[in-house]
Amino acid sequence: QVQLVESGGGSVQAGGSLSLSCVGSEGTFSNYFISWFRQAPGKERDLVARISWSGSSRNYADSVKGRFTISRDNAKNSAYLQMNNLEPEDTAVYFCAAATNLEGPPHLASTWNYWGQGTRVTVSS
Numbered sequence: 001q002v003q004l005v006e007s008g009g010g011s012v013q014a015g016g017s018l019s020l021s022c023v024g025s026e027g028t029f030s031n032y033f034i035s036w037f038r039q040a041p042g043k044e045r046d047l048v049a050r051i052s053w054s055g056s057s058r059n060y061a062d063s064v065k066g067r068f069t070i071s072r073d074n075a076k077n078s079a080y081l082q083m084n085n086l087e088p089e090d091t092a093v094y095f096c097a098a099a100t101n102l103e104g105p106p107h108l109a110s111t112w113n114y115w116g117q118g119t120r121v122t123v124s125s
Contacts, residue, residue, distance in 0.1 A: 002026040002114050004096050009119030012086055016123070020081040022096030022116060030054065030074040033099045035112060036081045038092035038121075045095070047107040049081060059106070063089070086123045093118040 008020040022034065035050040049060045049070035058070055067086075072079040079096060097112035104111035 002029070002032060002098050004098060004114055004116035006094065006096050006116040006119040009094060009121045011122040011124065014087055014123055014125045016086050017082070017084045018086065018121060020083065020094055020096075020119060020121075022079040022081075024077045024079075024098065026077065029072075029077040031100055032114075033102055034070075034072055034079040035097045035099075035106065036070060036079075037095045037097060037109060037112075038090075039095070039118075040092040043092075045109045048094070050106055051079065083121070086121075088123050088125045091121060091123050093120050 003025040005023050006020060008018060010018060012018055030053050033052055036048040037045050038048050039045040047061060048064055049068060051058050051070045051072055055072050067084050069082040095118045096116045098114040099112045
């Protein structure tokens, strides 16, 4: 099983940018689909973006499409989330997650097998 560690969170003003990183412990990082979820206080954990094994397929939530970019570098056992034009509504704890196969709906947290501890993003207006 893979262990995931997120980094890059912080506080920014609306319109600013942040880049999040997710580093996996496995040398077979390419075997996993990778996703980013976020969870704001009092709200459910929502899917932000996901990326396939080689990065050929990328998907985004409508709320972040055009502003966020998910990518991966399997040689570095890493995935990234570049967040531009941040809005106060983006404030949340961001988690990376991994799954060997998408055996359920990708937007459900239960579909994903492995999780990082999360990194907090705060966007002020």
